[in-house]
Amino acid sequence: MILVWLIVIPFAGGLFCWQAERLGDRATRLIALATMLCELLIALWLWGQLDFQLPALDGSDTQWALEYRLPWIERFGIDIHLALDGLSLVLIALTGFLGALAVLCSWNEIVRRIGFFHLNLLWILGGVVGVFLAIDLFLFFFFWELMLVPMYFLIALWGHSGSQGSTRIGAATKFFIYTQASGLLMLVAILGLVFAHHANTGDYSFSYAVLKETPLSPTMAFTLMLGFFIAFAVKLPVIPLHGWLPNAHAQAPTAGSVDLAGILLKTAAYGMMRFALPLFPEASQTFAPIAMGLGLLGIFYGAVLACGQQDVKRFIAYTSIAHMGFVLIGIYAGTELALQGVIVLMVAHAFSASGLFILSGQIYERLHTRNISEMGGLWGRLGSLPGFWLFFIAASLGIPATANFIGEFMVLFGTFPIAPWVVAGASVGLVLAAVYSLMLMQRVLYGPTQDDTPLRGLDTREFSMLLSIVVLLLLLGLYPQPLLDTTSAAMGEIHRLFDTPSQLLPEAR
């Protein structure tokens, strides 16, 4: 039942915020913050309570630490079927934490219609938590599409009108159409799978565990796998399906960018690990070289295009594409080490990218520009903000002692036995990462100043937000073992499914 509460709390909190607007701004923000902290605390409490070292290898049905099931649409065998394992728990805790940050970072930025703003913000997070918990494919798709609507509103109504004539509504619409159309492809693939199962057994079922056993012809499996892959690839994003990302990031308010980079992109990686790989192991094996190639392409493409950006949020958006390239490579390498690295990298990127987006928001509040060429020489004018900027850039570059280093290292190390050439290429990509990171640092912090007047320093709220991210990044960078322990069973299961050829599957069970 607690799994249902995890989903219901953000939705209910959002409705409260909407109605609390008449009580004043402060009450609304406090309710939103309390909702997200509550979510975070439940996740952390579960983390302490549950045992994630489950013997998943014996093939019994106990790969979940917690499960909840309620019939929903019996005509098609659709259940409200939620389940939690280490992977979902980590991502839900991340959602709670970044949700609280998103509320905090819009404290001064959003001043209009804050009730409706927080409704949308919390509903996005509720939808994301639903995505992380649902293991009925219909329910998963339901939440997958549901979280788009509030995100659309967030960008379209509270976004910035960008440069070069690109409007926030245009960006929001582009985001929505990209993800919805690709989502429908996934729906077709889901239905294809369901009907394949129906043809075999005469039963309708959307259950993950049942559909995993469906025997498919290789062509069929490959086609269906592509349907899933494209939907996830749009969200991740993978070149050439990334067109929506820079615009959406540049136009979104800070809280929207934090949610997009921190959580929404992670739903795609989660979907690949939870659904695309285990449902179609052989097809995914076949597809792995292409996927890794696309990941490699993303690393270079993101890095090169980032260097040319003038808008600081577009800059960070392109670096996200590069980082997600590593994630894609790690997922399709499929070794346990690489998959574990993907988790660390996802968490680390969520922290570092959110940190950078929050900082850009704070710079924007002070300078009223996101144009890099109008910055410069901020080091002396801004109190402690440049220090944080430096740290997060170093983190996103993957300096040892930050979690990003652990993640990238594990991904590359884990991929090497499978695809050494990809690792060699990706390592070259790391050099490019250094180039763009140093550029971003140099052009924002150093160089000639535009103006000598000192700007307002960080207040307690801003300072503590940033400090908490820094502490987490360092903690994970220095001692990632608790995180790895939590997800090792789930990752081991994915690795086993991915690695075992289908002919051996019945014996393994």
Added chain:
Amino acid sequence: MQMPTLAFAYLPLILVAATAITVMLGIAWRRDHRVTVAVTVLGLALALVAQVAAWQVIPLTTPLLAFDGLAMLGGVLILASTLACAVLAHAYFETFQGAREEFYLLLLCAAAGGLALAASRHLASLFLGLELLSMPLYGMLAYAFHERRSLESGIKYLILSAAASAFLLFGMALLYAQTGELELSALMVSLTDGGAGAWGLAGAGMMLVGLGFKLSVVPFHLWTPDVYEGGPGPAATFLATASKVAVFAVLLRLVLTAPAFQGEWLNTVLWVLALASMLVGNLLALTQSNLKRLLGYSSVAHFGYMLLVLVVADGLAAEAGGVYLITYVLATLAAFGVVILVSSATDGEDAGGLHYYRGLFWRRPFLTAVMTVAMLSLAGIPATVGFIGKFYLIALGVEAERWWLVAGIIAGSAIGLYYYLRVIVTLFLAEPGMHRRDASPDWAVRAGGLVVLGAAVLVIALGLYPAPMIALANAAGGIIAP
């Protein structure tokens, strides 16, 4: 077949016709808008109850009419949407200068025609039902005759509809000449058995033109946006919901009971029409800045999606058709209802222009919520009933492996999102100083407001828990009388 059972099945039709006569006599005796509305609503509500109760006695067939699951479901939808139109018309015509009462008379006659059409299994009843449905619509569309556009839309519909009827009649005549049958199923059987022949093909093709016109399927859709835009809100609503449901129900029965209809060429024609409607409807809607025109094109696209049911006509088809009809009617009623409520407060042309709705959210949050829900449902977003409809259609397409049509639905949905989102975001944008048109302040507690709110609540509730709707459509699809 005993007489009482049959009377039970006929009861909704009888009740609607009796109400029409009562209203007519009432008008002749003394004009009173409110009493007329009250009688109309009462009669329609009773008919709706009778229609639900008649579910007990089906399937029944008479030489002219087939009371089967499809007729029942179609009847319920037609009566419910007529009821909604009557209630909304009350708000709409409150400040209308001129005779207001005859509108309800026309509405009731059209509803009776719709009921007959949805249940028809004979060329005679098909034609009678269709004409009884269409004739009052001419009057309803031109009802605000001092508005140029309303008059234009009435005349446009009159001329084009008459042309379509001529095609239909000619087609029927050719089919009769070829086969000597007037009963639909027998007609179909003898067409396949004896080979259709050139005249048979021409006849079937012409009938398709006539019916396709009523459904506004591409390329017979040209009248739709103009008529939707010009006609008074309640008339356009009836045209978009009840009238199309009736025609679709009869077509669905035709393809389901006569496998012969699945002949090679007809199937090809249908799926080409479906694909064309999905794409053309959505593409033309992109540039519209008038909400009623936009809804017109959107209905073209939606019936394009629904043609998939006719193309497949197997397996899940009947159920999917039922579910999609329900979802379409609910969302369309909610969307048109908001337009009517916003239009009714002042006289003159309907508030079709999108700019009237700019910033509506900050003035009327719940009315905007209704419109948002309706648009999201038409776009097929989860948590609304439209998603269940789209889910069914895609499931049907995947099951029958009609990949082109599935691709068409996906492409159509992606294009459609653009204009549905444009409407939604307009509702939420900052308020401009000009162009204010608004629903009356107490809209939510008045009958029209309740209808609109009820439709929106149903859209959400059935979107979250669709089991009752599925059971209904499943039951309806399970009982098809030839």
